Amino acid sequence: MVSTSLSPLPVDISRIRREIQELQPTIVELRRRLHQKPELGFREHLTSELISQKLQEWGIEHQTGIAQTGIVATIHGDKPGKVLAIRADMDALPIQEQNDVPYRSQHDGVMHACGHDGHTAIALSTAFYLSQHRQDFTGTVKIIFQPAEEGPGGAKPMIEAGVLQNPQVDAIVGLHLWNNLPLGTVGVRNGALMAATESFRxxxxxxxxxxxxxxxxxxxxxxxxxxxxxxxxxxxxxxxxxxxxxxxxxxxxxxxxxxxxxxxxxxxxxxxxxxxxxxxxxxxxxxxxxxxxxxxxxxxxxxxxxxxxPAVINDAKIAELVRSVAEGVIETPLGIVPECQTMGGEDMSFFLEAIPGCYFFLGSANPDKDLAYPHHHPRFNFDETALGMGVEIFVRLVEKFCALKS
The missing domain is CATH 3.30.70.360 (Alpha-Beta Plaits)
Incomplete structure (x- = not known):
């Protein structure tokens, strides 16, 4: 894994379109509501209710109760075309939060200490934006809200439940807010990004x-x-x-x-x-x-x-697509980190075994705001500026992917 300084970078958000910049307070509000009500794997009932409520409010077609608490939202562009899936995990960790913030966890001994609240807020806000701009993309987007990434694993049962079918998904993308990289960076690479995880007793x-x-x-x-x-x-x-x-x-x-x-x-x-x-x-x-x-x-x-x-292994073509899109959104001295890897694991790997796709890191650390604690730490938190960046990257991926020729 490439070592990078966590010193804050001069972040230019001018590349984020005006409508998404205006959506930023709503994305932050969603993230903080989710952060206050963290839930463990396959118990994300309040989280699922909030997601479903918002999707219904926005008139977005969706299915609930997949693999217990999972949700899939389906958004069609103005014309038929390819199908791209966006995956976001929803679950929290059995950690007592030590952050002194107004939106701290209200559930004793449970905390969003890995950024999944941010992933869900980004995906949900992406769904809203796409539903309001169907004329800007062709094909279909399926947004998968997945339970239990931290364990025992919700990706495999969601795949077995058919989330990649009807319509058949052509490719999948997902992001992880990453406090090992500073705000204003994206870690993306072809091939192995995260390790296989196994255990013995x-x-x-x-x-x-x-x-x-x-x-x-x-x-x-x-x-x-x-x-x-x-x-x-x-x-x-x-x-x-x-x-x-x-x-x-x-x-x-x-x-x-x-x-x-x-x-x-x-x-x-x-x-x-x-x-x-x-x-x-x-x-x-x-x-x-x-x-x-x-x-x-x-x-x-x-x-x-x-x-x-299994290991998270990115498809070369989709990884290059993510890199090209990220370069159009992220403008900092460090920018794209192509060799970012970790021995941490992720069940996004099951989706990437089933179809081509790319999982990438979105830098979210900002030491100047005391937002650089590592993942799974009781004081983990991230710079919420990254939320709008995530939405912009996903939206551009949809627009660019759906325009690709087979």
């Missing part, structure tokens, strides 16, 4: 006993310690240095007393990678290492390996 079964008589035992803590160390050789010695991958043990539990050798130890962790080919190598080597260490110490194990989201 392992129970080591040894033989407990007295801490002073170790020869009578099989020390599960010792076995687990060897496993934790050995797992680091997967990335160091089995993955090419030119590839990116992570194997992290984030949790380990064992033991009850200082003079007792524990008979069981529990450890869990996460696996991340960009190259889909590593999806077979890493879990295979992980189990081989666990099995080998356990056998050498006389222990046994139970391993549960879970695949969550």
């Amino acid at each position: 392992c129970t080591i079964q040894g033989k407990g006993g007295h801490g002073a008589i170790p020869q009578q035992t099989v020390d599960s803590i010792l076995v687990a310690a060897h496993i934790v160390t050995a797992l680091q050789t997967i990335v160091a010695r089995n993955v090419s240095p030119l590839e990116s991958a992570v194997v992290t043990v984030g949790e380990i539990h064992a033991g009850t007393a200082v003079n007792v050798i524990a008979d069981t130890a529990y450890l869990s962790g996460t696996v991340r990678y960009f190259n889909p080919a590593l999806g077979e190598l890493i879990p295979q080597r992980l189990e081989q290492i666990i099995a080998g260490v356990c056998q050498s110490h006389g222990a046994t194990y139970k391993l549960d390996y879970q695949r969550h989201y």
